[in-house]
Amino acid sequence: MFALKLGDESVFREIMEQWYSRLFNFANGYLNNRENTKEIIQDVFLQLWNHRSRLAENTSLNAYLFTLTRNRCIDRIRSERRALQFYSDRQEEYIHLTENYNALSDSILDNIFATELQAEIDSAIAQLPDQCQKVFLLSRNKGLKNREISETLSISEKTVESHITKALHAIRAALERKLPSALILIMILKKAIAFPHKK
Amino acid sequence: MTNELIFKYLSGQANNKEKDEVRVWIAESDARKKEFSRIKNAWILAGLDNEIDPEIKEKEIRRILGKIHFSAKKRSLPFRILKYAAVVTLIVGFSATLGYFISEWQIGQNPGYTEIIVPKGEQSRIVLPDGSRVLLNGDSYLKFASFSHSKMRKVSFKGEGFFQITHDSSHPFIVETGDFNIKVLGTRFYVSSYPDDSIQTTYLEKGKVEIEMKEHNNIFLKPSEVFEYEKNSGKFQKLTINDTRFTDWTKGILTIKGKTFAEFSKTLERRFNIDIIFGDSEVKNHVYTGSIKDEDLNSVLEAIKFASSINYKRNGRTVTFYSK
Numbered sequence: 001m002f003a004l005k006l007g008d009e010s011v012f013r014e015i016m017e018q019w020y021s022r023l024f025n026f027a028n029g030y031l032n033n034r035e036n037t038k039e040i041i042q043d044v045f046l047q048l049w050n051h052r053s054r055l056a057e058n059t060s061l062n063a064y065l066f067t068l069t070r071n072r073c074i075d076r077i078r079s080e081r082r083a084l085q086f087y088s089d090r091q092e093e094y095i096h097l098t099e100n101y102n103a104l105s106d107s108i109l110d111n112i113f114a115t116e117l118q119a120e121i122d123s124a125i126a127q128l129p130d131q132c133q134k135v136f137l138l139s140r141n142k143g144l145k146n147r148e149i150s151e152t153l154s155i156s157e158k159t160v161e162s163h164i165t166k167a168l169h170a171i172r173a174a175l176e177r178k179l180p181s182a183l184i185l186i187m188i189l190k191k192a193i194a195f196p197h198k199k
Numbered sequence: 200m201t202n203e204l205i206f207k208y209l210s211g212q213a214n215n216k217e218k219d220e221v222r223v224w225i226a227e228s229d230a231r232k233k234e235f236s237r238i239k240n241a242w243i244l245a246g247l248d249n250e251i252d253p254e255i256k257e258k259e260i261r262r263i264l265g266k267i268h269f270s271a272k273k274r275s276l277p278f279r280i281l282k283y284a285a286v287v288t289l290i291v292g293f294s295a296t297l298g299y300f301i302s303e304w305q306i307g308q309n310p311g312y313t314e315i316i317v318p319k320g321e322q323s324r325i326v327l328p329d330g331s332r333v334l335l336n337g338d339s340y341l342k343f344a345s346f347s348h349s350k351m352r353k354v355s356f357k358g359e360g361f362f363q364i365t366h367d368s369s370h371p372f373i374v375e376t377g378d379f380n381i382k383v384l385g386t387r388f389y390v391s392s393y394p395d396d397s398i399q400t401t402y403l404e405k406g407k408v409e410i411e412m413k414e415h416n417n418i419f420l421k422p423s424e425v426f427e428y429e430k431n432s433g434k435f436q437k438l439t440i441n442d443t444r445f446t447d448w449t450k451g452i453l454t455i456k457g458k459t460f461a462e463f464s465k466t467l468e469r470r471f472n473i474d475i476i477f478g479d480s481e482v483k484n485h486v487y488t489g490s491i492k493d494e495d496l497n498s499v500l501e502a503i504k505f506a507s508s509i510n511y512k513r514n515g516r517t518v519t520f521y522s523k
Contacts, residue, residue, distance in 0.1 A: 009264070016260045022247040024256075029243035038259055045263050095222065103236040103243075120450070121245055140246045145212055161203035168206065172241035 012052075015061065016045055023069050030073050030100040040076060044068045066113035070104060077101045108175060124174035128167055135160055136167035200224045205235065209242055315341045317358070320472025327354070331372065332363040334449050337469040338393065359391045359469070361449045364406075378430060380411040388420075389445040396465070401426040402445040447490060453499065454490040459483060460509070460520070471496045478521025482509055 023044065028037040047068060077097050084094045125133060135153065138144045139160075146164075150157045200221070207213040208221040225235050317323045319337040326332050327343065329352055335341060339358025352372040364372045364383050374381040376392040376399060386406020392399040401410065403420040410418040410426050418437060420426055425445075428435040447454040453470070455463050461483040464475040473496065477483050491502050500511055500518065508523045 009267070012267070013260065013264060016263065020256050020260060021249070021251050024251055025247045025249050026243065029246065042259065042263050042266070046266060049267050099225075099235065099239065102232055103239040106233065106236045106240055108237065108240060121247075125245070136245075139210070140242070141249050143249075145210075146207070158203070161206060164206050165202040168238055168241050168245075169202070171245050172237055175241060175244065176237075 012045075012049055015048070019061075019065055023065060026066065027069050027073050030104050031076060032096065032100070036076060040069065040072045043072060060113075063113040070109060074101065074104050077104065120174045120177070121171055124170045125167065128170060131155075132163040132166055135163040139164055202238075205238060206242075209239060318472065319469050327352070329367065329370075329372075330365045334361045336360065336448060337472065356390065357392055357394055359389075359393065359448075361387070361389050361446060363387045378428060379413075382409040382411055383407075391445075393465075393469075397430055399428045399430060400445070401428075402440065404446060451494065452490050452492055455487045457486060457488055460485045460487065463487065464520075467499065471499075472516065474517045476517060476519045478519050481522050482520050485509060 020041065023041050024037055027040050028034060031037050031040070044065060048065065077100060081094060081097050081101065084090050084097065087094075125136065128136065131153075135149055135155075138149050138152070139146070144152070146157050146160045149160045153160075204213070204217060204221060208218060213221065225231050315323070315325060315335070317335045317337060317339045321337055322335065324332060324334045325341065331352070333341065333354075336359035339360055340356065341358075341360070342355040343353065352367070352370050353375065354373070355375045355377075357376070362374065362383070364386055372383045374383070374390060376390065377394075378392075378399065381388070381390065381401055383406065386408060387404040388406070388408055389402040389404065390400070401408070401420065402425045403422055405422055408420045410420065412418075412435075414433075415435075418426060418435075420437070423439050423441055425438045425440050426435065427438065442456075444454045444456050448470075453466070455466075461477070464477075467473065468475055487503075491499060500513070504510060509520055510523050511521075512519045
């Protein structure tokens with residue numbers, strides 16, 4: 001934040017280099033439209049630039065950028081839905097937008113960018129059993145369809161599907177561990193600290 | 200409804216019949232809608248690092264930079280002030296990127312040092328000019344010069360940190376703690392070297408490190424090995440530890456193994472920027488083992504109270520513990 005406040009353009013470029021892909025993948029996941037996504041990411045970075053002198057000293061850049069992106073996506077989806085709701089031939093799109101809107105509004109995303117999200121996810125993926133991890137990465141990172149994965153690895157499609165499901169569950173569990181909810185805390189309190197003995 | 204079917208739907212591989220099945224299932228209740236949302240979010244978040252076409256990314260970045268050129272830009276004065284400082288000292292809060300940008304930007308301007316001070320109660324992740332990453336815990340200090348002008352990557356360090364060093368065999372990475380040096384090639388390790396602690400600890404998670412000391416032969420560490428150095432006597436030992444007690448803090452978890460309260464009270468002081476007073480001497484000797492999420496001070500205090508016959512009174516930054 002300190003460096004950015006001084007108005008150095010090369011710092012701003014570095015920030016974009018570091019964050020562009022992740023923000024893009026995030027927004028596109030919900031908007032499903034590369035042009036709209038590019039527009040939104042542009043707005044987000046411009047907002048960062050325009051408000052840079054007003055940012056608090058201890059702002060987490062990660063939380064700031066993702067929160068901005070998330071909010072703009074929500075607004076965008078809302079107006080797209082409003083436009084589409086009466087088009088009988090675009091109901092499929094409408095349904096997807098609704099699902100994405102709900103997902104984007106889920107409270108699990110509220111605090112998640114202020115914490116070390118990516119490390120949690122990477123670690124969850126790293127801990128998957130070999131075959132499971134391989135299948136998951138082929139699907140998520142290379143975008144292969146289940147059939148293509150099953151052909152590549154010579155395993156059944158059913159096996160591919162169940163590997164991916166297992167991976168998703170592990171990731172989701174890792175994310176939910178980050179949720180500062182009273183319920184989880186109580187569970188940890190009860191289990192974690194063993195009773196001490198006096199010396 | 201199987202999870203496999205939901206995933207097929209999520210990834211656009213479901214046929215019409217399957218799509219309807221999933222949608223009917225989702226529409227059944229709010230709990231189901233939420234369940235679906237969670238899975239969808241996990242899917243999207245797991246793919247944040249997918250590569251996007253570098254040409255498109257470059258084009259977009261240039262486009263955005265083009266837009267900011269239309270806004271009025273003042274010459275940044277502070278640029279010049281820093282030019283004359285031999286040392287740039289930064290006090291950082293919780294900012295992932297701060298250290299990296301400062302070092303690249305400022306080091307280009309003046310061949311001095313960069314110092315990073317992380318106060319008690321804060322944590323900071325620093326990216327060094329070579330891409331190495333260091334997570335610094337409260338009450339820590341890191342100092343380094345420009346990496347490009349020398350054959351070695353050297354940092355001075357005090358406090359508690361977790362280092363992830365990029366591999367570069369032609370430029371060894373050296374951590375100077377004052378009492379001994381830690382030499383690394385490419386690896387992940389933890390160092391605890393607070394000036395007011397009697398014992399300094401180095402734990403290797405992955406890779407290989409070499410401990411260089413003035414009056415002894417060098418010691419090599421393999422993964423899961425720990426080097427413990429006792430400052431007052433100069434004695435040291437090597438142990439093997441097979442759990443994550445030295446790196447849990449990087450994930451926001453406080454882990455204590457068989458430590459007395461007196462011993463881990465310093466950890467609490469540094470983590471939350473508080474002063475701990477012991478109301479009676481008995482309370483100091485309670486021994487604890489456990490892990491807890493260290494998100495906020497109150498939860499941790501309550502957890503300690505809940506787990507033992509200890510009570511506490513909080514007065515601003517001072518917390519007094521006493522036997523019940």
